[in-house]
Amino acid sequence: MIREARPIKTQLAIIGTGLGGLAAGIFAKDMGINTAQIGHTGAITFTTGYFDLLGSLMDKQFADPWKGLAVLKKQLPKHPLANISQDDIHKALNLFNKNINKMGIGYCEPGNSNIQALLPSGVCKPTISVPLTMLAGVKAKESQAPTLIIDFKGLQGFSAIEFVTNLKSLWPSLKAERLPFPNMDSGQQIFAEVMAQALEVPNNRQRLADVIKPLLGNAEYLGLPAILGIHKPDLVHGHMEELLGIKVFEIPTMPPSVPGMRLRELFEQMFADNSFILIPQHKVEKIELNNDGAKLCFTDPFGDVEISSQATILATGRFLSGGLKAEQHGIFETLLNIPVTQPDGRDNWYQEKYFDPRGHKINQAGVEVDINFRPLNAKGEPINHRLFAAGTILAHQDWVRQRCGAGVSISTAYQAVKCAANILI
Ligand SMILES: Cc1cc2nc3c(=O)[nH]c(=O)nc-3n(C[C@H](O)[C@H](O)[C@H](O)COP(=O)(O)OP(=O)(O)OC[C@H]3O[C@@H](n4cnc5c(N)ncnc54)[C@H](O)[C@@H]3O)c2cc1C
Incomplete structure (x- = not known):
């Protein structure tokens, strides 16, 4: 018997429901983009609930993350936050916060200085x-x-x-x-x-x-x-x-954390409507890219599903959420086998000392993107002009050490949605 896939047509598909995916969903909805989003649980249920922008670089802590961003731009020009204007980072954080507040969880407004929050x-x-x-x-x-x-x-x-x-x-x-x-x-x-x-x-x-x-x-x-x-x-x-x-x-408690669960639950309850399809607790199993967009395939209890999208944002996170996989011979991107920038050999994944201020090189592994947040192939060209990436899957950031998890996720999601919107019909 031939199984027919249930078709879903959408302008934008977002793969991942972590902080990056959640932010991309919020921005897409804000821009009135018809969207389908699919993802499983991930790192979001482990977070403290705090939204970090930039806490430190090497051993230097920043009381003012905006000044820190200027330092980051000079010291780490390939960092995802180094390639977004402060104005856009501001807009992204404010729009995200405004929406989270409106949806039902109060957060304080991102200000000019870092808050010293309790752990x-x-x-x-x-x-x-x-x-x-x-x-x-x-x-x-x-x-x-x-x-x-x-x-x-x-x-x-x-x-x-x-x-x-x-x-x-x-x-x-x-x-x-x-x-x-x-x-x-x-x-x-x-x-x-x-x-x-x-x-x-x-x-x-x-x-x-x-x-x-x-x-x-x-x-x-x-x-x-x-x-x-x-x-x-x-x-x-x-x-x-x-x-x-x-x-x-x-x-906050040690993970899994209630504040992370709140964000995920909020999203699941508040988001689905006529122009936004949310498919939680599922993962894309296969993706085919073409000139008109992408076909995303997965199976749910009722059978096969096929999402056709004009543009797609990959926000599948790192190792914990399954966006990257570390194997004997290297680190791989799991869905499209996009080249991953990584240390030269396993011996170089970690520094000898756990608290080495330079951080462990494996934590900066990830996917390269161009200025339009399109993932690049081995030749340095966009893999597909309708594919974008956002969040911690991006290379050259170490969110744990730099305290920039939410900042990277939210700001890159903002950029990816804006770039995707430019090619939508
Ligand atoms: C213990 C811990 C504490 C943290 N504390 C903080 C903090 O205090 N402040 C802060 O700012 N950040 C914190 N972070 C970091 C923060 O969680 C991450 O920055 C953020 O969640 C990254 O978002 P992301 O969307 O890029 O990836 P993730 O949140 O990892 O989400 C990736 C998503 O992709 C989905 N996915 C993967 N593969 C597929 C597929 N094939 N198909 C569909 N979906 C797929 C996963 O199911 C998941 O939903 C913490 C993280 C951890 C682990």
Whole structure:
């Protein structure tokens, strides 16, 4: 029997639903482009929820990421952020934030300087925008206000004692307490996402506030792991502040993280409409490029699907999400076998010292693009004039060390969508 594929025709196809894909989807929708997007879970569920623009280069940390970008342009001219104007980076970050806020998760506006945001182990990192549920933590630390940090029996990935111990010398009025989480106090392991779902029920928030209240003492702030709901974190956060009568802030946990899940869920719930088809939990299995665009093929429980697109954006991420694959003889791009810029041989993937300030060369491996964000073949020519790439699959950036994950993903997605829009009918 011949199986007929279900056809989908679209102007733009976006491959990947990570931060780069999500941003590309938002920009495409904003520009009124008819879009189909397909992707599985990826690195986004591991993020802290902070949007980093540029935190450091070599060992130098930047209080002002915009000044940092000027340094980056000189020192690393091939870095994806070095080839985008600051004006466009600004526009991309602002448009992305505006849309995320409108869709239902509050983020503070990206400003002129980096925020020192709290990490689960009690250290800080420079970032440009944080969820509103986390913002009070930055202020509490700056003012060294009396603050209670709590964690929960059975929750892995966040320890109030570790957090307080590591920050105590800078923030002497910090205190730690461990509590049982209401109705999850059997002593077994408990999970942040399950607690977050439980806190979407107002009665559970009341029960939690009842156990926290007697411990507050003179605290002006309460810090707790990121568990304040999945779908309406700002509402849950506001209610907890009301119940406790003090400022409350979330601290990211170790991955997988609730703030990353929130972004993904938000996208899945808010995006699909007549002009936007979102196919979550699937991966493109085959792609054929031609003069008119591309054919993307995959199979879902109802059979084969074929998406025909005039333009395609590849935002498949790096190793964790499956956009790149490291094998015995090298690093490969998984969907189209696009040449990957990489160190010369496995021996050169890593520096000898883990904390070498130059970073590990493997972390800069990726796909080369031209000024229009079109991936290049071995001769340095665009593989297809209708294929674009965005996000951390791009070469010459080390988002871990440079603290530029969201900055690279969002800004390159903005450029890729703008370039794709130019060739659409
Ligand atoms: C532990 C951790 C913590 C982080 N913390 C931060 C942070 O605090 N701040 C920050 O700015 N950044 C952070 N990042 C980095 C951030 O997650 C990445 O910069 C960002 O997610 C990259 O986005 P991306 O879209 O390029 O790739 P990814 O998010 O990796 O997404 C790639 C997508 O492509 C999909 N895909 C792959 N192959 C296919 C295929 N064949 N067909 C369809 N889809 C496919 C995957 O399913 C996935 O949806 C963190 C990352 C990790 C791992």
